[in-house]
Amino acid sequence: MPELPEVETVKRALSKTILGQKILNVKSNFEKIVASPDFKTFQKNINGKKIESLSRRGKFLLFHLSGGRTMISHLRMTGHWLIYPRLKEDKFMHLIFPLSGGQTMVYADIRKFGRVWLIDSKDIGRFESVLKLGPEPLGDDFVFAEFNRKLAKNKSKIKVILLSQRLVAGLGNIYVDEVLHAARVRPQRSAHRLKTAEKKRIFEAIRRIIAKAIKFRGTTVVNFTTPEGKGGDFQKQLKVYGKKGNKCPRCKGEIKRIVLGGRGTHYCPKCQR
């Protein structure tokens, strides 16, 4: 599932090609990918618009268009944005955006859980899913004092809180497991019982690992590819995620897999306390 580093990688790759181009005539063979408005209105409001800039918030990708519109995308499990050098169309492409420069921008999604919204740009501040996101892990407003204070009041398990997007935005299953391993904290610990030093290690690991994963253009575990069809490289840096039965690179303990909050969770019982 694409997380912050993967969505950031998609944003950077798309930016190289699509900025300044106009969307000519969008098509779809699975209109439900567009959550709102209805597909006819979506077509009417997006055709002819110029893609002025791209931004990212948490795992959301925002296409800022001319005419005061913004297209928001969430890839969920298996969504992909792809760029083809010329006009291209096939049944695995769920949204097809022919561009004025001759390329085709495509949204493809095997499991079809991803969604796209087209909103008035002035309503971004009221778009609920973005509104409730916590700070960006690499942003200036992600500060330890606040992180510490919020965890002290929360009795949920630390992994569940980090996945919730409310304390910090953009982390999913892979990076939460990696962060908690780096911080030597067990994923099933209750947040309000964590010591300050442990929370500090988690906070610092979030920043360090997310920054590094962006540098490596994300992680390709199942089927993440960048818009140019390349994979990420961070999978070679993973220490615990997907490594059940392997030796922990830090202490040589055996990495265990449990299910926590409905998600497969990897950790080292020997060095994560």
Ligand SMILES: [Zn+2]
């Ligand atoms: Zn270990």
